[in-house]
Amino acid sequence: MSATDLQNHPAARALAQRHRLRVWEGLPWLLALACYFAFPRYLGFGTEILITVLFAISLDLALGYAGIVTLGHAAFFGAGAYTVGMLAKNGIWTEPITGLLLGAAVAGLIGFLSGLVLLRTAGLTLLMLTLCFMGLLEESANMGADFTGGFDGLDSLPIKPIVGMFEFDVLYSKTQYLYVLAVLFVCFVFTRTLVYSPFGHSLTGIRENTLRMHAVGAPVERRLVICYTISAAIAGIAGALWAQANAYVNLSTLGLDRAATVLIILVLGGYGRLYGAFVGAFVYMMLEHFLSKLYPEAWQLGLGLLLVVIALFARGGILGIGEELRRRFRGWRNKP
Amino acid sequence: MTVLLETQSVSKNFGALRATREVSFKLEEGARHALIGPNGAGKTTFINLLTGVLPPNSGKVLLKDRDITQMAQAERVKLGIARTFQINRLFRGLSVLENVYMAVAERVGAAPKMLTPAGAQRDVIDESMQLLESLKLADIAHHTIVGLPYGRQRLVELAITLGLKPEVLLLDEPAAGVPSAESHIILDAIDALPKTIGVLIIDHDMDLVFRFAKRITVLVRGAIFAEGTPKEIGANPDVRAVYLGQATQHG
Numbered sequence: 001m002s003a004t005d006l007q008n009h010p011a012a013r014a015l016a017q018r019h020r021l022r023v024w025e026g027l028p029w030l031l032a033l034a035c036y037f038a039f040p041r042y043l044g045f046g047t048e049i050l051i052t053v054l055f056a057i058s059l060d061l062a063l064g065y066a067g068i069v070t071l072g073h074a075a076f077f078g079a080g081a082y083t084v085g086m087l088a089k090n091g092i093w094t095e096p097i098t099g100l101l102l103g104a105a106v107a108g109l110i111g112f113l114s115g116l117v118l119l120r121t122a123g124l125t126l127l128m129l130t131l132c133f134m135g136l137l138e139e140s141a142n143m144g145a146d147f148t149g150g151f152d153g154l155d156s157l158p159i160k161p162i163v164g165m166f167e168f169d170v171l172y173s174k175t176q177y178l179y180v181l182a183v184l185f186v187c188f189v190f191t192r193t194l195v196y197s198p199f200g201h202s203l204t205g206i207r208e209n210t211l212r213m214h215a216v217g218a219p220v221e222r223r224l225v226i227c228y229t230i231s232a233a234i235a236g237i238a239g240a241l242w243a244q245a246n247a248y249v250n251l252s253t254l255g256l257d258r259a260a261t262v263l264i265i266l267v268l269g270g271y272g273r274l275y276g277a278f279v280g281a282f283v284y285m286m287l288e289h290f291l292s293k294l295y296p297e298a299w300q301l302g303l304g305l306l307l308v309v310i311a312l313f314a315r316g317g318i319l320g321i322g323e324e325l326r327r328r329f330r331g332w333r334n335k336p
Numbered sequence: 337m338t339v340l341l342e343t344q345s346v347s348k349n350f351g352a353l354r355a356t357r358e359v360s361f362k363l364e365e366g367a368r369h370a371l372i373g374p375n376g377a378g379k380t381t382f383i384n385l386l387t388g389v390l391p392p393n394s395g396k397v398l399l400k401d402r403d404i405t406q407m408a409q410a411e412r413v414k415l416g417i418a419r420t421f422q423i424n425r426l427f428r429g430l431s432v433l434e435n436v437y438m439a440v441a442e443r444v445g446a447a448p449k450m451l452t453p454a455g456a457q458r459d460v461i462d463e464s465m466q467l468l469e470s471l472k473l474a475d476i477a478h479h480t481i482v483g484l485p486y487g488r489q490r491l492v493e494l495a496i497t498l499g500l501k502p503e504v505l506l507l508d509e510p511a512a513g514v515p516s517a518e519s520h521i522i523l524d525a526i527d528a529l530p531k532t533i534g535v536l537i538i539d540h541d542m543d544l545v546f547r548f549a550k551r552i553t554v555l556v557r558g559a560i561f562a563e564g565t566p567k568e569i570g571a572n573p574d575v576r577a578v579y580l581g582q583a584t585q586h587g
């Protein structure tokens with residue numbers, strides 16, 4: 001093959017174009033905007049879904065791309081939420097957008113420091129340690145009642161209007177919905193850029209074969225800590241949004257419940273795929289919202305069964321099933 | 337001749353097992369050196385000591401007279417030491433091209449970039465494709481590793497390592513599992529490398545070893561048993577007794 005043949009080789013072209021935007025990638029955003037107009041009375045619920053999507057994206061970066069198995073990601077969600085909550089409650093800082101940045105900074109710092117220690121381990125040990133670390137934060141928030149409001153949390157947070165113009169909407173969450181959607185979009189574009197970058201490629205390398213990454217000269221630990229820090233900061237933004245949108249913060253932002261739910265959501269939607277976070281959060285929260293009213297006891301049983309099926313037969317989650325079907329359909333169509 | 341890589345009396349124990357016993361060894365610039373010995377002799381362990389996968393219990397490892405005994409794996413790679421693994425260590429979910437990209441991007445310093453797409457590093461892609469072409473892998477560059485025959489995977493294993501453009505190349509049974517009709521691809525690739533590179537190869541295929549090596553070291557139970565030119569080693573009755581006798585048992 002000549003040099004130009006090699007440059008035009010399908011593999012080279014596929015890699016060179018891997019990051020290109022595909023048409024369908026506009027779909028989630030159009031749908032989200034359409035929902036704003038179509039379901040004005042459900043925007044509070046919609047806001048909750050969007051925040052969960054962002055949280056799941058942050059986990060996807062760490063778990064889906066870099067292979068960092070963590071069961072303690074709510075530590076960073078909570079850190080962001082409490083940063084906003086405590087600053088606002090004490091009248092120190094109530095401006096929302098810079099509030100997000102502060103939430104990201106605090107969560108990122110905690111991610112960085114804990115990552116330096118925890119990421120020396122892997123697998124089950126890491127899973128346990130992340131869980132313990134989150135428990136530590138939760139207990140501190142519980143005991144430091146003077147600052148955190150303890151078990152009751154902090155409510156009626158005074159948050160200033162966005163860019164000084166748009167008041168948070170207590171009744172229908174209209175402002176919150178668009179605000180969260182915009183922040184989600186920015187964070188998503190950043191994450192998408194990151195996972196398609198050489199850095200993101202090296203994260204998948206660490207996930208696929210850590211030992212080999214050492215053997216090609218990659219500073220594995222440093223990459224993991226950087227990834228974990230960024231992931232924590234994004235989770236912190238999600239938590240900060242949650243505190244701002246609800247005007248309160250409580251221990252639920254830091255708990256195992258939230259950490260486990262976001263993990264389930266990511267597995268359900270498909271990890272290491274960016275859009276799995278969207279699909280998983282939407283499906284899970286719709287199921288929870290509607291089924292839990294109809295079958296308050298049984299719906300979790302149904303969810304459990306669904307997860308077992310996914311774990312056994314569809315490791316790629318819902319998106320993975322879609323990819324498989326598309327592949328089969330192509331194979332079938334290409335047959336003579 | 338300058339010595340590239342050297343060990344001074346290195347030892348490695350696994351509990352009571354003495355896997356490497358006071359091995360003093362030199363790999364020179366331009367060397368085409370083979371390390372042979374029966375299974376379990378400690379050949380892979382020795383490579384692990386050279387590359388920093390394992391720390392020795394005693395002794396030193398030197399690269400161009402610099403003590404690197406305490407140095408981490410990745411840092412040694414930056415200094416020019418690269419190896420292949422006896423058992424493939426590939427990025428199994430990625431394409432062949434993406435596997436090689438990983439090494440080349442790391443070597444040219446592109447890997448830490450966060451805000452530009454991996455696909456925009458045309459130089460990295462082009463170099464990776466050329467490397468694959470030289471190993472007759474270009475036609476399967478877009479295949480995912482998982483679905484490839486073992487022999488092909490073996491060549492990808494080599495391709496990743498060559499993507500690092502090492503000064504010291506350590507090959508742990510590169511031809512094991514490669515159909516014999518294709519094993520010449522490996523030797524051809526090594527022949528095409530700059531002559532100054534020091535190459536150490538472990539292999540059980542005596543044809544390949546004697547075709548390739550200008551110098552042979554025989555390792556038995558962790559210690560150097562004999563060292564010399566292929567002619568000397570081939571004529572050494574002790575080596576024939578110890579090594580060749582057992583090699584037939586292990587294939």
Ligand SMILES: Nc1ncnc2c1ncn2[C@@H]1O[C@H](COP(=O)(O)OP(=O)(O)O)[C@@H](O)[C@H]1O
Binds near residue numbers: 353378380381
């Ligand atoms: N990580 C390890 N832990 C314990 N024993 C090991 C380890 N690696 C190798 N060994 C033992 O050390 C001896 C040498 O192994 P190895 O270096 O793989 O031999 P070779 O590559 O020459 O076949 C073997 O007996 C093997 O079982």
Ligand SMILES: [Mg+2]
Binds near residue numbers: 379380381422
């Ligand atoms: Mg071996």
